[in-house]
Amino acid sequence: MSLLTRLNDDMKQAMKNKDKERLSVIRMVKASLQNESIKLGKSELSEDEDLTILSRELKQRKDSLQEFKSAGREDLVEKLEMEIEIIQEYMPEQLSDEELSAIIQETIQETGASSKKDMGKVMSAIMPKVKGKADGSKINKLVQQFLN
CATH class of the missing domain: 1.10.10.410 (Arc Repressor Mutant, subunit A)
Incomplete structure (x- = not known):
């Protein structure tokens, strides 16, 4: 199953469950994938390209997380931790x-x-x-x- 298909299925499920946070993160990831696909002029991205985009989204959030922690913004820290957790569900299993x-x-x-x-x-x-x-x-x- 391609990442986009999985995101679409999960987006529908998040809508049914009225899970606004998950829905928001999925939409952001989908938008990044679609922007990259437009930028590259492709209708569908390869698994490798999908992985690159997911990694970039995850890295951005981890970098922001450090900034927010050092600034004492606990409200934003919690939100970002939740977003990181959701994005990691779409990443391959991490190596030990x-x-x-x-x-x-x-x-x-x-x-x-x-x-x-x-x-x-x-x-x-x-x-x-x-x-x-x-x-x-x-x-x-x-x-x-x-x-x-």
């Missing part, structure tokens, strides 16, 4: 720390990286492998640990 470490070590061996100077090479090789399945900042920290 052990799985992520194994992928990072394997990629470091593949690229022949040995120091922090090779960080960019390692990151560019890892990101396509774990797209949507792990947070970029978490990957960055683990790669730094392994390259020390």
Whole structure:
């Protein structure tokens, strides 16, 4: 089932359940998908493109969450946490720390990286492998640990 089909089904269910918060988040995600599809001139996006957009939406909210927490805006923090939770339902299952470490070590061996100077090479090789399945900042920290 494509992401757009799933979003449409969930949107109908949210309307029936009068779940305004879920409905709002689904509409925002759908709008982002449709905007991207128009921008790229495609009628339908690939799974990879869908995942990129979902990841971007999630990252925006996580960044905003940190800002709101530091500003003491608890009302907005709660709203964003709920939005993040809903968007994560559409993301692929996240990799465990052990799985992520194994992928990072394997990629470091593949690229022949040995120091922090090779960080960019390692990151560019890892990101396509774990797209949507792990947070970029978490990957960055683990790669730094392994390259020390």
